[in-house]
Amino acid sequence: MNTAIAQQRAIHQEPVMAAHPQDLAFNATEPAPEGHRTVGLVTVDNPKMSARDVNVHYGDKHAIKHVTIDIGTNEVIAFIGPSGCGKSTFLRCLNRMNDTIDGCRVSGEITLDGHDIYARDLDVVQLRARVGMVFQKPNPFPKSIFDNVAYGPRIHGMVSSKSELEDLVQWALEKAGLWNEVKDRLHQPGTGLSGGQQQRLCIARAISVSPEVILMDEPCSALDPIATAKIEELIDELRANFSIVIVTHSMQQAARVSQRTAYFHLGDLIEVGETEQIFTNPVHKLTEGYITGRFG
Amino acid sequence: MTVSTEGHTVKRYDQQLGNLRSLVLEMGGLVEDQITRAVQALQDEDLVAAREVVARDHVVNGFDVRADEEVVNLLALRQPVGSDLRLILSMAKTVTDLERIGDEAEKIARMTARMYDGTNIPHAKLLRDVASMAKLAVAMLHGALDALARMDVATALAIAKGDDELDGEFQSSLRRLATFMMEDPRTIGHAIDAIFIIKALERIGDHSKNIAEYVVYLVKGKDVRHVKKEQLTMDDLDS
Numbered sequence: 403m404n405t406a407i408a409q410q411r412a413i414h415q416e417p418v419m420a421a422h423p424q425d426l427a428f429n430a431t432e433p434a435p436e437g438h439r440t441v442g443l444v445t446v447d448n449p450k451m452s453a454r455d456v457n458v459h460y461g462d463k464h465a466i467k468h469v470t471i472d473i474g475t476n477e478v479i480a481f482i483g484p485s486g487c488g489k490s491t492f493l494r495c496l497n498r499m500n501d502t503i504d505g506c507r508v509s510g511e512i513t514l515d516g517h518d519i520y521a522r523d524l525d526v527v528q529l530r531a532r533v534g535m536v537f538q539k540p541n542p543f544p545k546s547i548f549d550n551v552a553y554g555p556r557i558h559g560m561v562s563s564k565s566e567l568e569d570l571v572q573w574a575l576e577k578a579g580l581w582n583e584v585k586d587r588l589h590q591p592g593t594g595l596s597g598g599q600q601q602r603l604c605i606a607r608a609i610s611v612s613p614e615v616i617l618m619d620e621p622c623s624a625l626d627p628i629a630t631a632k633i634e635e636l637i638d639e640l641r642a643n644f645s646i647v648i649v650t651h652s653m654q655q656a657a658r659v660s661q662r663t664a665y666f667h668l669g670d671l672i673e674v675g676e677t678e679q680i681f682t683n684p685v686h687k688l689t690e691g692y693i694t695g696r697f698g
Numbered sequence: 699m700t701v702s703t704e705g706h707t708v709k710r711y712d713q714q715l716g717n718l719r720s721l722v723l724e725m726g727g728l729v730e731d732q733i734t735r736a737v738q739a740l741q742d743e744d745l746v747a748a749r750e751v752v753a754r755d756h757v758v759n760g761f762d763v764r765a766d767e768e769v770v771n772l773l774a775l776r777q778p779v780g781s782d783l784r785l786i787l788s789m790a791k792t793v794t795d796l797e798r799i800g801d802e803a804e805k806i807a808r809m810t811a812r813m814y815d816g817t818n819i820p821h822a823k824l825l826r827d828v829a830s831m832a833k834l835a836v837a838m839l840h841g842a843l844d845a846l847a848r849m850d851v852a853t854a855l856a857i858a859k860g861d862d863e864l865d866g867e868f869q870s871s872l873r874r875l876a877t878f879m880m881e882d883p884r885t886i887g888h889a890i891d892a893i894f895i896i897k898a899l900e901r902i903g904d905h906s907k908n909i910a911e912y913v914v915y916l917v918k919g920k921d922v923r924h925v926k927k928e929q930l931t932m933d934d935l936d937s
Contacts, residue, residue: 631707638710657775658708681774
């Protein structure tokens with residue numbers, strides 16, 4: 403919609419940065435040309451986390467190229483893109499999960515509430531308590547349902563009494579929409595739950611330490627549509643308290659759960675925008691090609 | 699597994715669908731009011747009221763734009779299927795018909811403002827059929843919107859079956875106006891205006907019929923447009 407129409411209809415329209423013509427000319431199988439600039443709403447007014455000019459190398463491979471993006475407070479932002487586009491790699495930079503990978507170098511700046519998370523004096527364990535993670539495959543500990551959720555609060559010394567711990571476990575399980583299903587079998591193994599329940603248990607475990615950001619890497623790809631819908635409803639509810647970054651192969655899922663969507667392509671962040679805009683009127687030709695299923 | 703028919707697991711989806719429905723029904727109420735006021739202004743020879751109707755058409759158009767935005771977002775973000783898809787499509791089409799009905803109301807109001815602005819006002823006999831036709835047209839629209847709000851297929855089917863009465867009134871009114879014009883060519887100018895007005899009312903009947911057909915599609919999943927409906931029964935819709 404052009405500005406004149408928007409004004410006439412008195413509908414507020416965020417300005418969208420026009421793509422550079424040369425950006426639109428490159429091929430889907432090739433990386434963006436040097437100096438490519440991400441189009442769209444890269445920054446937000448109330449960032450929880452900010453990444454500035456982040457690069458990731460695995461040995462010689464330049465896996466993430468000059469990515470700049472904000473993660474807003476209380477927003478769900480989805481990262482989409484073809485396999486190998488770097489979306490998971492970038493996600494893992496946000497709580498330094500890449501530290502453990504040999505030959506992986508991260509440069510640039512990533513801040514949480516304005517503080518550099520790659521600073522030397524930063525305690526990575528504390529960081530991961532503040533920026534939690536849920537993985538593709540549900541991975542409950544081989545412990546009881548209760549202990550799975552109680553694990554984090556215990557090691558972080560968050561509770562001083564047994565009853566406090568019990569309250570916290572109940573709170574987390576309720577938040578994760580699992581309480582009613584497991585309240586009578588809290589001391590049975592977490593691995594005995596169904597896949598969808600296990601994933602909600604992992605979400606309960608992630609939120610039990612009161613993180614500020616939750617990173618989700620394909621949280622529903624191992625689940626059936628009903629369990630997926632439950633997780634998606636949960637994500638929508640959790641947004642009130644947390645910032646959520648979700649990596650997904652399902653664009654439909656990105657469309658359903660997120661407020662902003664970021665499209666990655668061969669290590670470049672091509673476009674970021676409000677999800678409505680990305681799925682109805684993407685600015686960049688590559689985004690359009692990907693979401694409409696036109697890549698060969 | 700528990701099967702719930704109360705709503706979607708994702709509650710926001712329900713909210714969005716509910717918002718679209720309310721938006722369309724609100725627009726329907728507004729459009730109905732526009733016609734009623736336009737016809738009243740004509741009968742009262744009230745220029746001010748007629749101009750108010752004209753001025754309010756942009757509100758109707760605003761609903762059109764907003765509803766379409768909701769529809770586009772729902773389609774793009776929720777990938778609706780089944781009854782959700784039918785609901786969204788029916789709403790999108792209803793909005794188009796409502797917007798056109800709004801335009802017809804505006805047309806009547808403009809005509810009124812023109813006819814009574816000055817000394818050469820039309821003879822009352824030229825417009826004597828307007829009241830009865832307007833009553834029929836508004837009743838059809840009201841019925842269609844009511845059927846939509848209550849998902850009432852029986853009412854919708856009755857309305858979709860025909861606007862014969864309104865059509866009949868239109869034809870006989872047209873014949874009478876033709877007679878007036880032949881008897882006294884000085885009436886031609888106003889008679890043509892009158893024809894536009896009754897034509898607008900006749901169109902409102904057609905649009906209301908369309909809306910009723912969308913209700914049948916929405917609830918039963920059967921497309922009853924462009925088929926002979928005289929013999930169609932509720933049983934046919936279930937088979």
